[in-house]
Amino acid sequence: MLTYVLKTLWRHRTRTLLTVTGAAVAMFVFCFVGSVQEGLTRLTTGDDADRSLIVFQENRFCPTSSRLPEDYSRKIRSVAGVKEVMPIQVWTNNCRASLDIVVFNGADPEQIQQTRPLELVKGSWESFRSQRDAAIVGRNVAQRRGLAVGDQFSIGDLSVKVAGVFASEVPSEDNLIYTSLAFLQYTRGLDAAGLVTQHEVLLEDDADPEVVASQIDATLRSGPVATTTRRKGAFQASTLSDLVDLIGFAHWLGYACVALVLSLVATTTVMSVQDRLKEYAVLQTIGVRPLRTMRLVLAESVILCVLGGLAGTILACGALALGGFAIGAEGATIAFRPSFGLLFSGALVSLVVGVAAGFAPAIQAASVPIVKALRQA
Amino acid sequence: MALVELHNVSKQFRKGDETITPLDEVSLQIEEGEFVSLMGPSGTGKSTLLNLVSGIDAPDAGSIVVDGTEVTALSRGQLADWRAANLGYIFQTHNLIPVLSAYENVELPTLLLKLSSAQRRERVELALDAVGLSDRAGHYPRQLSGGQEQRVGIARAIVAHPKVVVADEPTGSLDTETSEQIQALLKRLNRELNMTMLMVTHDSDVAAIASRQLLLDRGKFLDATAQTEAGRHAS
Numbered sequence: 368m369l370t371y372v373l374k375t376l377w378r379h380r381t382r383t384l385l386t387v388t389g390a391a392v393a394m395f396v397f398c399f400v401g402s403v404q405e406g407l408t409r410l411t412t413g414d415d416a417d418r419s420l421i422v423f424q425e426n427r428f429c430p431t432s433s434r435l436p437e438d439y440s441r442k443i444r445s446v447a448g449v450k451e452v453m454p455i456q457v458w459t460n461n462c463r464a465s466l467d468i469v470v471f472n473g474a475d476p477e478q479i480q481q482t483r484p485l486e487l488v489k490g491s492w493e494s495f496r497s498q499r500d501a502a503i504v505g506r507n508v509a510q511r512r513g514l515a516v517g518d519q520f521s522i523g524d525l526s527v528k529v530a531g532v533f534a535s536e537v538p539s540e541d542n543l544i545y546t547s548l549a550f551l552q553y554t555r556g557l558d559a560a561g562l563v564t565q566h567e568v569l570l571e572d573d574a575d576p577e578v579v580a581s582q583i584d585a586t587l588r589s590g591p592v593a594t595t596t597r598r599k600g601a602f603q604a605s606t607l608s609d610l611v612d613l614i615g616f617a618h619w620l621g622y623a624c625v626a627l628v629l630s631l632v633a634t635t636t637v638m639s640v641q642d643r644l645k646e647y648a649v650l651q652t653i654g655v656r657p658l659r660t661m662r663l664v665l666a667e668s669v670i671l672c673v674l675g676g677l678a679g680t681i682l683a684c685g686a687l688a689l690g691g692f693a694i695g696a697e698g699a700t701i702a703f704r705p706s707f708g709l710l711f712s713g714a715l716v717s718l719v720v721g722v723a724a725g726f727a728p729a730i731q732a733a734s735v736p737i738v739k740a741l742r743q744a
Numbered sequence: 745m746a747l748v749e750l751h752n753v754s755k756q757f758r759k760g761d762e763t764i765t766p767l768d769e770v771s772l773q774i775e776e777g778e779f780v781s782l783m784g785p786s787g788t789g790k791s792t793l794l795n796l797v798s799g800i801d802a803p804d805a806g807s808i809v810v811d812g813t814e815v816t817a818l819s820r821g822q823l824a825d826w827r828a829a830n831l832g833y834i835f836q837t838h839n840l841i842p843v844l845s846a847y848e849n850v851e852l853p854t855l856l857l858k859l860s861s862a863q864r865r866e867r868v869e870l871a872l873d874a875v876g877l878s879d880r881a882g883h884y885p886r887q888l889s890g891g892q893e894q895r896v897g898i899a900r901a902i903v904a905h906p907k908v909v910v911a912d913e914p915t916g917s918l919d920t921e922t923s924e925q926i927q928a929l930l931k932r933l934n935r936e937l938n939m940t941m942l943m944v945t946h947d948s949d950v951a952a953i954a955s956r957q958l959l960l961d962r963g964k965f966l967d968a969t970a971q972t973e974a975g976r977h978a979s
Contacts, residue, residue: 368855374843649839652800653900654828654856656821737800741835 368659372666379639383671386635390628390675391682394713397624398683400617401709403694406538406701407614410607415484415537416600420568420580425593428606430457430564430698435592437548437563442590446582448574453478456551457564459698460522464610468695469508469522471544473551479503482569483535483545490516490531499550502527505541506534507691507702520544524555538702539603542693564698567599606699614701625716628672632724636668640728647732648740657733664732668725669718676717684710745812746773747940748797748908753806754963755792766792768963769806776907779934779941781954788960790944794910797942798831799823811907828856832901832939834911838893840885846872846896847881853904871899874937875929891922895929902933909933911943915950927953 376383410416422443424433440452456473476496479485488506495501504514509532514520518529527546535541552559570579580596587594597605604611640647647660655663684705692703750772757764766789774780782790795801796808799815800823808815810830818826827833832853840849850871854864872878875895885893894914901909914930915923931953934941943954951957959966 370848371841371844371852378843645839646841649835649841650852651824652798652827652833653853654824654826654831654904656824658821738795741800741839 368663369666372663372670375639375643376667376670382635382638386631386671387675387678389631390672390717391679393624393627393631394676394679394717395683395686396679397621397628397716398680398709398713399687399703400621400624401712402683402687402703402705403614403701404618404621405706405709406693406703407604407607407611409537409704410539410699410701411600411604413537413600416603417576417598418570419599420570420576420583420596421599421602422566422568422583422587422594422596423564423602425595428697429462430459431462433564434559434562435564435566435594436590437552437561439563439587439590439594440566442586443566443568443583446579446586448571448579448582449568450571450574451478451482451569453482453567453569454548454563455565455567456548456559456562457698458525458551458554459695461695462697464694464696466692466694467511468542468693468700469512469544470542470695470698470700471502471525471527471546471551473546473548476545476547479545483540484537485533485535485540487531487533490529492531494530495545498528498530499547500527501530502544502546503531503533504529505543506532507541507693508544510689510691511693525551538704539693539700541691541702542695542700568596603699606697607695607701610694610696610701625720628676628717629720629724632668632672632675632721633727635671636664636725636728637731639667640664640732644732644735644740645743647735648737651735651737652741660735661729661733664729665722665725668728669721672721672724673714673717676713676720680710680713680717683713747776747778747811748772748774748942749809750793750797751807751809753793753796753803753808755789755796755801755803765963767796767803770960770963770965771806772958772965774908774940774942776940777934777938778956779931779954780943780956780958781951782942782944782958782960783946783948783951784960786946789963790960791912793960794912794942794944797908798833798910799827825856828853828904830907832904832906832909834894834898834901834909834914836913836916838885838890838897840893840896840900842885844884845881846877846883846885846888846892846899849885849896850899850903853900857904867903867905868899871903872896874902874933875899889922890918891925894918894922894926898926898929898933902937902939906939908940908942911941913944913946915945915947923947923950 427433437454440454443452453474458471460469480492495503514529516529520527576598583596584594687703687705693700752769754769755767784790796803851868854867875898877895915926933939945951
């Protein structure tokens with residue numbers, strides 16, 4: 368019976384192709400929206416987001432406006448529950464939302480190597496440590512900007528030599544460029560000698576992030592600059608709050624894509640069934656059970672939907688893997704990454720939508736009045 | 745006991761304000777291996793009776809029993825299973841599935857039975873051979889003539905070795921020469937395979953190939969043989 372279904376789809380190949388293409392485009396968009404949402408979730412949850420704190424200047428948002436004394440790190444280290452403190456100078460080419468944001472994080476190369484979950488895929492730590500203007504570049508930035516080890520990369524007043532390309536367990540980090548702290552502090556325009564944008568705090572395993580954050584702010588209250596300390600995830604969500612609202616709204620776009628696939632495949636299946644009511648009557652006359660007739664129609668709509676859905680999902684995952692896309696604002700970035708979750712949800716949505724789209728026409732085909740349908744010309 | 749038994753079967757239709765009664769308490773018995781033709785003017789319920797025997801339509805009153813099974817008591821799903829195992833239906837316009845080849849069309853009913861692929865292949869080949877179309881097995885309906893399409897339709901009706909074959913005007917859309925070939929084929933299948941057949945036709949010459957002829961008029965059976973003779977004398 369599968370031969371019958373496949374041959375029926377092949378016979379109306381233009382209609383089949385148009386439906387499959389439409390479903391593929393809609394599922395492509397669905398997966399892109401899904402990857403943005405996954406990126407946001409990864410940014411605001413997980414070990415890195417929950418078990419580290421960011422100490423930032425109070426009431427400041429853009430990295431250029433937060434100027435904390437570098438030696439705050441010594442005081443922060445004395446707070447109970449703090450395992451490690453890394454002073455970071457941040458520089459970004461754009462404080463507003465952008466799809467091609469470039470963010471430099473200046474920190475001690477030794478500390479970067481020891482505390483960040485990075486793996487150099489090209490280049491060497493030694494050249495990063497030994498050269499003042501050396502930088503290691505996240506693989507997404509390298510991909511987007513076409514950077515390779517040995518290249519000189521300039522943006523604004525900054526010019527660095529690429530000493531390595533890294534991949535990180537934290538996807539948003541793939542959009543960063545790390546330099547040494549001193550290099551970034553002395554960059555023209557920043558005038559940040561002895562100052563940093565933020566302190567990143569790694570917590571002991573048993574430390575309560577909220578308690579430690581309060582203690583840090585209390586400890587630094589006597590200093591020259593007041594601070595606000597938050598979990599890294601909360602800090603990034605707050606930094607990207609405008610984008611978070613937009614991304615929250617974008618999930619409706621994902622639902623709209625699903626509705627589009629549903630409507631497209633349902634229309635095609637309804638048309639196909641209505642064109643062939645007599646055929647279904649003939650099938651039932653020769654002994655095909657109504658339930659089996661339903662399964663034939665459902666198989667048609669599921670094949671259309673799964674073909675289109677999988678094509679769109681695979682294309683989207685391919686584009687996400689190759690494109691290295693990210694959106695960022697105020698120094699924080701959301702990475703769009705393909706994932707098995709995305710692939711699975713794309714396949715599952717296609718399957719469920721295929722069944723839903725075929726359900727009404729399947730009932731129509733199964734309950735066709737046989738005699739009346741056989742009389743049709 | 746007859747293979748097909750109709751007991752006081754009635755069927756009515758509503759057409760606007762009018763009630764039409766194509767079958768009015770009709771009773772009929774068909775023995776195993778018998779070839780019965782059913783004639784009558786248009787709209788007198790010939791096809792309705794055929795559809796009732798096939799279980800694709802339900803009577804308003806009365807019962808139909810085929811080979812001991814009360815067809816009128818079966819659900820839609822049970823009827824489908826029953827038709828797959830017991831009934832072959834030859835349509836006037838063959839109604840082949842256009843996307844399937846002749847072989848695949850004939851194979852369809854066998855897919856509904858518990859048969860191995862070898863058994864299925866054997867049955868399909870035998871059926872196609874019986875209608876003389878072994879060399880057209882791979883052809884699609886659009887590549888066949890009207891007569892060949894009807895023969896594929898006949899092969900499809902007999903491939904499951906049904907107890908009863910019903911034929912609704914099987915020669916109605918064919919030219920004279922092809923019609924004669926189909927008549928000969930039906931007669932041969934009845935004789936050689938001992939298939940019980942119930943055929944509806946307008947044509948008294950086609951009806952004459954049957955071993956028994958029935959005439960249906962205004963919902964009742966008339967003496968068909970007498971009617972046929974009267975018709976011949978008048979012409």
